Each structure stands twice: as structure tokens, then as C-alpha cells.
Amino acid sequence: MNTHLARAVVAVTAAAASVSLAGCGSTEGADAGSGGSAGKEAIKVGLLLPEDQTARYEKFDKPLIEKEIAKFTRNKGQVVYANAKQDAAAQNAQVDDMIARKVNVIIIDAVDAKAIAGAVKKAKDARIPVIAYDRLAEGPIDAYTSFDNEDVGKVQAKALLEALGDKAGSGQIVMMNGSVTDPNAKGFKSGAHFVLDGKVAIGKEYDTKEWKPENANANMTAALSALGKGKIIGVYSANDGMAGGIISALKAAGVSTLPPVTGQDAELAGVQRIVAGEQYMTVYKSYAPEAAAAAEMAVSLAQGEKIDGLINQMVDSPTTQGVPSVLVPGVALTKNNIRSTVIEDGVYTVAEICTDKYKAACDEIGLK
DSSP states (O other), rough: EEEEOOOOSHHHHHHHHHHOOOTTTTTSSSSSSSSSOOOOGGGGGEEEEEEEHHIIIIIIIHHHHHHHHHTTTOOOOEEEEEEOOTOOOHHHHHHHHHHTTTEEEEEOOOOTTTTTTTHHHHHHHTTEEEEESSOSSSSSSSEEEEEEEEEEHHHHHHHHHHHHHHGGGGSSSEEEEETOOOOHHHHHHHHHHHHHHTTTTEEEEEOOOOOHHHHHHHHHHHHHHHHHGGGGEEEEEEHHHHHHHHHHHHHHTSSOOOOBBOOOOOHHHHHHHHHHTTSOOEOOOOOOHHHHHHHHHHHHHHHHHGGGGGGOOOEEEEOOOSEEEEOOOOOOEEETIIIIIIOOOOTHHHHHHGGGGGGGHHHHHHOO
């Protein structure tokens, strides 16, 4: 992913959380059927998320975006929601449905960034602005908000090297990247290689179809067979779901001392594995600023307002140069900072993490 800094402004999270919408009511009362012409009472936001296997979309992204749209429209905006359940063709049809329902703006997290390009163009032809959310969709998108994907990969890789210590030069790791249809996966992979290449031997590397844990499990089983369970000193896993599948494969192979395994998304199961010492780390991404940025840009674009003051970078997609963007940094979460991240931010309670199964492990690290 090629990015260049648009301006040296305030921190990303501050920009994303900003609530200024100067002049938002200037076009109140216009038709609700075309983007860039609606007043606050008329705003209709189409929200299209990619799947429901990863916990984040239904638990965090959807309610957070709905909350922010309500805030920015004084509880008068409407969110029209659909989940594609990992079906790119279904998501294309959902865009058609949003156009037919005359939404003013679409926020879309693409199942397949390339396959969605035609649908994005249809929306643009219907004068409906499109915001790429979390994944950089192709086509004529108007704005983009996500996490700094290359930086996420670097955070994961640095944590893995720290966990390996002196072992980094004496064994091999397995790299379990995400789906090739997800442009974010390319960024994670690039950032990870930037840190890992030349520091540790990569014995096997996989691009995991659809990010599915069962596919990661199968890949890890193959890696164990090819390399030998005693030769794998660590595993780079691009997210928590796959980390779960990887750890299951390691256990099934009889690996008694698990190597450090990375992750991403701070899913509850991932955090619990970290507490238990099965997974080394995850990348905690605060979804609130990402959702706030998407909502604020959506409301502004729906009313024909400029978003220059909201963005902090310009990003190039394969089809569109200089997309106005808000990129949010991620944080390495280990057992040492669970309280100061997901608990303090209200993502999980101690009780949710420290169930009976994990209570002893929680007590051991002072999580009470």
C-alpha cells in the first residue's frame, strides 16, 4: 500500500474522533435520493460489512458506526445495514440495493477489493459518495478509513522477534498471512516482511483463503509435516482467528511447549489465549476512532461538504490516486497491558476475560 503524508497535523486518533462539522445544516431539506445534497434530517447511510465470522464487525464496527451517525445527525440519520457473509457477489447486489433505496452515502468494507470496483462505479454514477472502510476498495471511492496496515504488520513482527530473542537465528518460523482478496492482508504481509527478512528464517509461508481458522489449521498442519515440529520456533499469524486454528494444529501435533504466535483484532478468544500463555500477542485496534472517522466523513460527504480538515493521509489504490484517508495506529497487546487497553477502553470486562477456565491464569498476571 503506497501512502504519503498529506499534512503534519494532530494525532490520528484525535483527527478521527473530531466532532466538528461546520456548515452541516446548510443544505437541509434537499432530496434524500442523491449523495452530497441531503440535510441532517434526510441523511440515509448505507453500511455494508463483509462477514460475520470475525467478531469485530457485528460486535464493534456496526454499533459504533450507528452510534456515531446518530451523534453527527442529532439522532435523525438512518443507517441501512447489510452483511455480505463473505460473499463478494452478494455484496455487489447489496450495493445495487443501496442505490435503489436512494441512500445518500455508502460506507463499505469490501469482501473482495477488486470485485467491488464495478459496484462502486455504479454508486458514483448515481451521485452517491462511497467511503472504503477498513479495506481499500478499488473503483472511484471518495474517502478511506482504516488502520495503518503496514505498521500493523511491523508491530506483529517486532513483537515476534522480541519473543524469540536469541532463538531468532537458530530455527524457522511459519508465516500465516491473510486472504489475497483482502488488500489489508497485503499491507500486513509487507510490514511483517520489512521487519522479519534477514532476522529469522521463514520456513513456510501461506496466504490463507478467506482468513478462515480451519484453513490456517490445515496450512499449519502441512507446515509441521514439512518442517518438523521441533524446528518451528515461532508463527506469524495475521489475525486472532487464524491464530486459534494454528494453535489447535500445534497441540494436535503434540507440541508441548507452544512457540510464540502473533495475532490481530484483540478478539476475546485471542485475549484469553494470551492470558493462558498459548498466544503471545495480538494487535489491539481501537475501532472507535475508525468508526468515528467513517461516520463524520459520511455525514459531510452526504451534504456536499469538504472533508479536507478530517483526513491525515492520502492513499493510492490500484485504481484511484490520492484518496483522502484517516489511518489509525494499532497497539501490541500482550499479557502485560491487557488492563490498560481492552479493559480500560471498555471492550471487555475482567469477568468476560477471566471465566472459570482462565481464572487461575488471570490471577497469576494480576488480572482481577
